[in-house]
Amino acid sequence: MKKLLILSTALAGFTAAAAQAESVTVLSWGGAYEKSQVEAYNKPFAESTGIDVNMEAADNPATPIKAQVEAGNVSVDVADVEKSDAIRLCDEGLLEPLDPDADLAAAPDGTPASEDFIDGSFTDCGVANIVWSTVMAYNTSKVDGSPTTIADFFDTAKYPGKRGLRKSAKGTLEFALMGAGVPAADVYKELGTPEGVDKAFAELDKIKGDVVWWDAGAQPPQLLADGEVVMSTAYNGRIFNAEVAEGQPFKIVWDGQLMDFDFFVIPKGAPHMDAAKAYLKFATETAQLANQAKWISYGPARKSSAPMVGMYQDGKTEMGPHMPTAPENMGNALVNDSEFWADHDTELSERFNAWLAG
Amino acid sequence: MSDATMEPTELRTADGLPLKKALAKSQARAKRRAFLLVAPLFLFVLITFVVPIGQMLFQSVYNDSFSKNAPALGQWFAEHPLEAPIDESAFAALATDLKEMKANRTQGEAGTRINYDVPGTRSLFTSTARKADKLEPPYKEAILDINKGWEDPNLWRAMRSASHPYTIDFYLAALDMTRDQDNNIVSVDKTRSIYGTLFTRTALLSLIITVLCMLLAFPIAHLLASLPLAKSNLLMIFVLLPFWTSLLVRTTSWMVLLQQQGVLNDIMVWLGIVSDNGRLEMMYNKTGTIVAMTHILLPFMVLPLYSVMRTIPPSYVRAARSLGATSWTAFRRIYLPQTLPGIGAGALLVFILSVGYYITPALVGGADGQLISNMIAFHMQKSLNWSLAAALASLLLGGVLVLYWLYDRLVGIDNMKLG
Numbered sequence: 086m087k088k089l090l091i092l093s094t095a096l097a098g099f100t101a102a103a104a105q106a107e108s109v110t111v112l113s114w115g116g117a118y119e120k121s122q123v124e125a126y127n128k129p130f131a132e133s134t135g136i137d138v139n140m141e142a143a144d145n146p147a148t149p150i151k152a153q154v155e156a157g158n159v160s161v162d163v164a165d166v167e168k169s170d171a172i173r174l175c176d177e178g179l180l181e182p183l184d185p186d187a188d189l190a191a192a193p194d195g196t197p198a199s200e201d202f203i204d205g206s207f208t209d210c211g212v213a214n215i216v217w218s219t220v221m222a223y224n225t226s227k228v229d230g231s232p233t234t235i236a237d238f239f240d241t242a243k244y245p246g247k248r249g250l251r252k253s254a255k256g257t258l259e260f261a262l263m264g265a266g267v268p269a270a271d272v273y274k275e276l277g278t279p280e281g282v283d284k285a286f287a288e289l290d291k292i293k294g295d296v297v298w299w300d301a302g303a304q305p306p307q308l309l310a311d312g313e314v315v316m317s318t319a320y321n322g323r324i325f326n327a328e329v330a331e332g333q334p335f336k337i338v339w340d341g342q343l344m345d346f347d348f349f350v351i352p353k354g355a356p357h358m359d360a361a362k363a364y365l366k367f368a369t370e371t372a373q374l375a376n377q378a379k380w381i382s383y384g385p386a387r388k389s390s391a392p393m394v395g396m397y398q399d400g401k402t403e404m405g406p407h408m409p410t411a412p413e414n415m416g417n418a419l420v421n422d423s424e425f426w427a428d429h430d431t432e433l434s435e436r437f438n439a440w441l442a443g
Numbered sequence: 444m445s446d447a448t449m450e451p452t453e454l455r456t457a458d459g460l461p462l463k464k465a466l467a468k469s470q471a472r473a474k475r476r477a478f479l480l481v482a483p484l485f486l487f488v489l490i491t492f493v494v495p496i497g498q499m500l501f502q503s504v505y506n507d508s509f510s511k512n513a514p515a516l517g518q519w520f521a522e523h524p525l526e527a528p529i530d531e532s533a534f535a536a537l538a539t540d541l542k543e544m545k546a547n548r549t550q551g552e553a554g555t556r557i558n559y560d561v562p563g564t565r566s567l568f569t570s571t572a573r574k575a576d577k578l579e580p581p582y583k584e585a586i587l588d589i590n591k592g593w594e595d596p597n598l599w600r601a602m603r604s605a606s607h608p609y610t611i612d613f614y615l616a617a618l619d620m621t622r623d624q625d626n627n628i629v630s631v632d633k634t635r636s637i638y639g640t641l642f643t644r645t646a647l648l649s650l651i652i653t654v655l656c657m658l659l660a661f662p663i664a665h666l667l668a669s670l671p672l673a674k675s676n677l678l679m680i681f682v683l684l685p686f687w688t689s690l691l692v693r694t695t696s697w698m699v700l701l702q703q704q705g706v707l708n709d710i711m712v713w714l715g716i717v718s719d720n721g722r723l724e725m726m727y728n729k730t731g732t733i734v735a736m737t738h739i740l741l742p743f744m745v746l747p748l749y750s751v752m753r754t755i756p757p758s759y760v761r762a763a764r765s766l767g768a769t770s771w772t773a774f775r776r777i778y779l780p781q782t783l784p785g786i787g788a789g790a791l792l793v794f795i796l797s798v799g800y801y802i803t804p805a806l807v808g809g810a811d812g813q814l815i816s817n818m819i820a821f822h823m824q825k826s827l828n829w830s831l832a833a834a835l836a837s838l839l840l841g842g843v844l845v846l847y848w849l850y851d852r853l854v855g856i857d858n859m860k861l862g
Contacts, residue, residue: 176551176569247703252810253825297727298809312704424566427555431826432562432635438818439637441810442644 108137109360112149113165115142117326121380122165126368129376134367136360147174150352154179159354162361169423171211171348180210181351181358188212188362190370192389201371203410205420206346206386212369213346213386215377218409218418219256220342222324223316224309225334235341235417238316239264239288241295249308249317252298254437255426256343259419260318261285263341269419277425282433286440298441309335325382325407329397339414345421346386384410496840503833507608509556512549515539517606525626529599534582537593541575541586544568559828560601560612560621567592597624613834638818638835645814646842648732649797655737656793657786660744664785667745668752679749686742694803697735701725727809735807736797743796744789751785787854795843815839 111127113119119142127138141161143149147170153159166174174180185207189198199207206213221238225231232244238260241248250257262272262281265288275281297314299305305319306327321342327333349369355361367373374385375393382404385391391411394404405411409418454462510517515536523533544550554568571589578585586593600622604612615621615628619636623629630636663682667675685693700706708722717723725731755778763773801816808814815835822832850856 173551176548176554178548293810296810300805311702313702428558428563428566431559431828434821434826435635435637438813438821439635439640442637442640442813 107135107360108139109162109357109364110139110141110160111163111165111364112141112143112146112161114144114146117322117381118383121377121383122368124380125377126364126373129373130364130367134363136363138364145170150174150350151177151179154352154354157354159352159356161352162355162357163364164350164352165214166211166348166350168205168208168211168213168346168348168421169426171208171350172423172427174350175208175210179353181353181355182210183207183212183351183365185212188366190366192371192387194389196389198369201387201389203386203388203420208348211348211350212365214349214369214374215347215383216344216386216409217347217383218321218342218344219251219318220321220324220409221260221316221338221340222305222309222319222335223338224312225336227312227315231336232316232338233340235260235263235338236266237338238318239292241292244316246315247295247297247313248292249297249299249305249314249319251318252300252441254433255430256318256421257289257437258282258285258433259343259421260341261288263417263419264288269341269417272419273422273425276433277429282436286436289440306333306335309333321407321409322382329399329402329407339409340417342409342414342418343421344409344418347383378404378408382407384408386410499833500837502830503613503837504610505608506556506605506610506613506830508552509602509605510608512544512547512553513540513602513606515543516602520603520606525600525603529596531581531583533599534586534593535580537586538575538578538582541568541572542578545572545575555827556605557598557601559616559831560605561595561598564592564598564601567598600624600626613830614838616831617834617838638815641813641815641818642838642842645798645816645839648729648736648812648814649794651733652736652740652797653790653794655733656741656744657790659737660741660748660789661782661786664745664748664752667749668755669757682742682745685738690739690802691806693739694735694806697731697738698726698807701731701734702727726807727812729808729812731807731809732804732812732814735803736800739803740793740796743792747788747792748782748785751782751788755781783854787850791847791850794846798839798843 111122113122119140123138123140127140131137145166146161146164147166150161150164150166151174153161171180175182185199185202186197189212191197192201198212202213203216221232221235223232227246228244230244232238237244238248250260258276259272262275262285263269265284267275267281267284276285297308297317299308299317302320302323305314305317306323308314309317309319310327310333321337324335324337328335328337349365351358351361351365369387371385371387371389372393374387375390375395377383378385378390378394379396379398382397385394385408391405391408394408396402397404397407406413408414456462456465460468516533519533519536540553541550544553550568550572551565554565557568558565567590571586571593574589592598604610604622604626612622617638619631619639620628621631663678667678667682670678698705702708703722703724703726705726707725708717711717712719712722725734759777759781760773763777764770768776798814799816800814801820804812804814805817805820808817816839819832819835819839822828822835847856
C-alpha cells in the first residue's frame, strides 16, 4: 500500500510537472555526452528563457520515440538521435517537419542556417548538432614509424601487427575502399557498383588474418592499450579521452576519417511544442554548439562555431585540433551516407557476414 | 463367477446420490481449487512465454508493411497473373499508392519491406514518393522519368509477393534462398549465403561444448559425490562461485587470460615454449568461444550429475568388484549406467543453452566464432528486419524441439534428473 501511495504520488507529481508550460523534456544518450549537453545547452537555455530542461537518457533515443508516437502518448519534446534514425523516423511520419531557415537561428554574421551547417546536416525533420567520427588510431609505443594514411592501415608489411576493425559492413567497407586508394569523394559511388564492392572485399582479404573485430565503442581503446592490436578504427571521442584524460600513447590518423552526425528531432505530438522549438533553435546556435566542444571532442555541426571552439575542461588542452571538423583534419574526410546505407545495408551486411564466416 | 453375470446394483451415498456423481462433484471442487492455485503461474507463463513466442512465430510469416500501404497495387496484382505485362494500368496503381504513401508518410515503411527482397529499392520509393504529387498520366512514362529503376521485373515480382501480408519469404531468406524474377525458389549467391553455415556451426560448436562439459564435469561430480560432506561442500562452493559471478566478468576474464598479449601467452613466452612472434591465437576465434562457453556452462553439467551420483549407493560397485569385475568393468557396467539420467539432463541443458548463447560469442568469437544467435540479434537491433529475426529464431526453436523429441525417444524424458 505504501509503495502504491509513493507510486501514485510520483505519477501525480509527474503529470503536474508535465502540465506546467515552462519545461521541456530532452531525451539523449547519457554519460559524458549528456553532461556536455547539460552544460552547454540546458543551463544557458534555462537562464535565458526561464524554461526548465528535464534531461532523460536512453540506450538509443530513437526506440522510445517510435513507441511513444505510435502509442499516441508522447512525453519527449526533443530527442537526440543518430542520422540514420532521424531519416527513418521521418520517413515513417513520426517526427515534426523542420525548415532550417525558419526554425533555426542564423550565424552571428547573418549567414542563414541552411548555409552555415556542414553538408548533410539536415533531413526533412531534423538538424545536426554534433559531428563525430570513426577514425584510425594507433598506439605509438607499438608501431615503428608513423602511419599517416588510411592505406597504411591495410599495409601489414610496412606496419606489422594486428588491426582492430568494427564488426559491421557499415564503416568497414568505406575504410577498405579508401585503403585501396579510392578518394573519399568517390567512395559511395564505387560502393554502389558490384566491382567496387569486390574491390573493398579484396582489400579486406589482405588483412583478414590480422584483424580483431570489435563491437562496442569501449573496446578499441582497450585493445590498443593491451597491445592486442597496434592500430584500430575507433570513435574519436574515445581515443581523445584515452589520450588526454588517461595519458595513453595513442595517435589519431585523420586521413580517411568517416564522419557522422547526431540529430535533434521533435517527435510528432510533443507536449510542449513551442518550448521544444525554442530549445532546438537555442541549442543549435553558433555559441552553444561551440561551447559544447569544451566538454567532449565532438565537433559542432556549424561552420561558424569552429573558430570559437576553446579549451577542454582541464583548461590546458586546445580542443580545435581534436575536432573531426578542424580544417586540417578534413583533408580526406568522408561523410557517412545514411541514404546509401538505408538502401544497401541488407545486401552488404549479408555479404560481409558471409565473408566473415567463410 | 456368478457375480459377473449379475446386474450391478448402483451404489448410492447416504443422501441418495449415485456414488459416481457425488465423487465427481467433490472432485470438481478440488479440481477448481487446484486450478485456481496454479492460475497465477498459468497466466504468468501464458503472458510471458506463450504469447511472445506465438507473436514471434506469427511475425515470421506475417508482414503487412507493404500490403497495407499499397492497396491499389494489391488489387492490380490480384487481377493480373504473374505473366501479365507491367503496363500502364500497373503504373497507374503504383502512382495512386505512391501519392497515398506520400500523404501518410509511409513510403519508407513500404520501401523497407521491398528492400529486404530487392536491395537498393528503398530509396526508389522515398525519392519517387517525394515527387508523387506531380505525377500525371501517362504514369508509366512519368514514373520511369523519375527513376529508371521501376522497370526492373524483379522489383515487380517482389512487390507482388509482398502484396500479401502472409509470406514464407522470410523463411526462404533464413535458409539462404530467394526467388528469381519468375518466382522460382533458388539458392542465393554464394557470397551472400550465411545462415546455413551458421546453423551448422552453432550445432557443431554446441556439441563440442556439451562433450567437453561432460568430460570435465564427470570427474568433478564424482569427486563431490564421494567425498565426505564437509569437504564436498567446500568444493561445491568452488563450482558455484563462478556460477554466481556475472557472465560479463567471466567472459572478460577469459579475454585477459587468453588474448595474444594475455597472461597465458606471456607465461609461455617466458618459459620459452613459444617465441614472442609465435604467440598462440586463443581468443577472438572458435577456440575462444569454446573455452569461455565451456567454462560458463560447466555448472549446468556438474549439478545434475552430482545430484544423481549422490544417490548411487557405493555398495553396488563394491559388489561388482567382489564378484570379480575389474575396476573398468565395474565402472562401465554398474556405475556409468546409473549416472545416465544426470548425463542426459546435463547434456540437454548445456546443449540447449549453448545453441542460444549470444553475448559470449559476440565478445570473444571474433569472425569465425559467431553463432546464429548473433545474427538474430543483428536483425533485431541493427537491420530491424524483425520478420527475418523471427524466422531464424523459429527455425532454431524448431531444431531444439526436434532434438528434445529425439532425446525423449532415445533416452526417455522420465529418465532425466535435473537435480
